[in-house]
Amino acid sequence: MRPCPCYALNSQVFNGGINKEKQFTWKELSLTFKHAPSASASASASTTPMVNSVRVAVAQMTSVNDPAANFATCSRLAKEAAAAGAKFLCFPESFSYISAEPGDSVEIAETLDGPIMKGYCALARDSKIWMSLGGFQEKGSDDSHLCNTHVIVDDTGNIRGKYQKIHLFDVDVPGGTVYKESSITEAGKDVVAVDSPFGCLGLTVCYDLRFPELYLQLRFDQQAQVLLVPSAFTKITGQAHWEILLRARAIETQCYVIAAAQAGKHNNRRESYGDSLIIDPWGAIVGRLPDRLSTGIAVADIDFSLMDSIRTKMPLDKQRKPVNFWRSASL
Numbered sequence: 001m002r003p004c005p006c007y008a009l010n011s012q013v014f015n016g017g018i019n020k021e022k023q024f025t026w027k028e029l030s031l032t033f034k035h036a037p038s039a040s041a042s043a044s045a046s047t048t049p050m051v052n053s054v055r056v057a058v059a060q061m062t063s064v065n066d067p068a069a070n071f072a073t074c075s076r077l078a079k080e081a082a083a084a085g086a087k088f089l090c091f092p093e094s095f096s097y098i099s100a101e102p103g104d105s106v107e108i109a110e111t112l113d114g115p116i117m118k119g120y121c122a123l124a125r126d127s128k129i130w131m132s133l134g135g136f137q138e139k140g141s142d143d144s145h146l147c148n149t150h151v152i153v154d155d156t157g158n159i160r161g162k163y164q165k166i167h168l169f170d171v172d173v174p175g176g177t178v179y180k181e182s183s184i185t186e187a188g189k190d191v192v193a194v195d196s197p198f199g200c201l202g203l204t205v206c207y208d209l210r211f212p213e214l215y216l217q218l219r220f221d222q223q224a225q226v227l228l229v230p231s232a233f234t235k236i237t238g239q240a241h242w243e244i245l246l247r248a249r250a251i252e253t254q255c256y257v258i259a260a261a262q263a264g265k266h267n268n269r270r271e272s273y274g275d276s277l278i279i280d281p282w283g284a285i286v287g288r289l290p291d292r293l294s295t296g297i298a299v300a301d302i303d304f305s306l307m308d309s310i311r312t313k314m315p316l317d318k319q320r321k322p323v324n325f326w327r328s329a330s331l
Contacts, residue, residue: 004193004200004223052304054198057086057297060276060289062264063098067108070096071119077297078127084299087155088198090132092260092276093148093206093232096120097137100267106184109137109146112159117151125157130196132260134230135165135205140186147186150203150230152194160196163203164188167211175236181207191217198302199225202255206231209245209259212252219253220317225307227255232262238273243285251283254311256302264293281307 059077063070081089099105110116124131134150148165166188168181194201202224209229218224233242250257263274278287278300287300
């Protein structure tokens with residue numbers, strides 16, 4: 001099994017967003033890979049030994065505007081995951097904080113060496129478990145913006161890599177609610193995969209799920225084996241699209257997908273769909289909480305021999321057409 005190259009994909013950016021004078025296509029972006037910088041402890045662990053089967057856990061919770069209360073919930077779930085034998089625990093988007101009022105998230109945003117993230121790094125170390133923490137309110141380039149950042153922490157408490165959400169949720173949801181994530185959030189510019197003892201991890205966040213190009217880049221250009229989708233889907237969009245999109249991403253990439261979800265009412269303004277899932281490379285759901293709104297974990301074993309078998313019998317990586325094929329076919 002090939003090691004994860006741990007690449008990052010760069011496009012030109014200004015103030016955290018894509019250069020508005022130059023809108024890159026995925027054809028152009030596919031030519032701009034470079035080695036990703038590490039976040040804390042280097043993500044260069046391409047020699048990390050990987051077992052053939054590993055137990056993972058996906059969390060489901062209802063975060064509020066109280067970081068201490070959210071940390072207490074995450075601590076309890078980490079204990080449950082460790083007791084169940086999981087070596088990797090995935091938390092949902094906004095695990096540490098969901099604001100009650102517009103603008104509060106910017107005020108609470110911190111750097112990754114701030115006290116909130118340090119607390120979660122200590123939790124990973126004390127629990128002896130790797131963690132997917134995304135998206136975290138990371139301080140942006142100015143006082144009025146943040147980055148929606150997905151962080152991977154190893155079982156010694158070191159940050160092994162980070163991804164900043166590329167696709168921001170600027171949507172008029174059916175039913176009248178309008179979301180404008182870009183008003184306070186800087187778009188990311190890098191496609192990130194992180195090597196781990198549990199395979200090559202492809203990092204994404206929530207709304208990214210609707211853009212298959214990102215997942216195809218992670219699978220076929222960075223050899224991702226496990227795709228992470230921490231999310232806080234709205235109730236309306238979750239009912240319509242959550243499961244089907246996740247299963248599609250698993251099937252088309254032949255990867256495991258771990259999708260940790262926010263669930264239930266956070267405050268009078270916001271409600272999330274829930275339904276945390278673990279999906280195998282054939283698109284089968286192998287981990288799910290019995291109640292899509294409850295707080296808890298689901299556990300499943302990732303079987304890399306199954307993934308290898310699926311990829312060998314249906315060799316999509318060898319059958320995919322290169323970018324130049326589609327360019328010439330359209331002429």
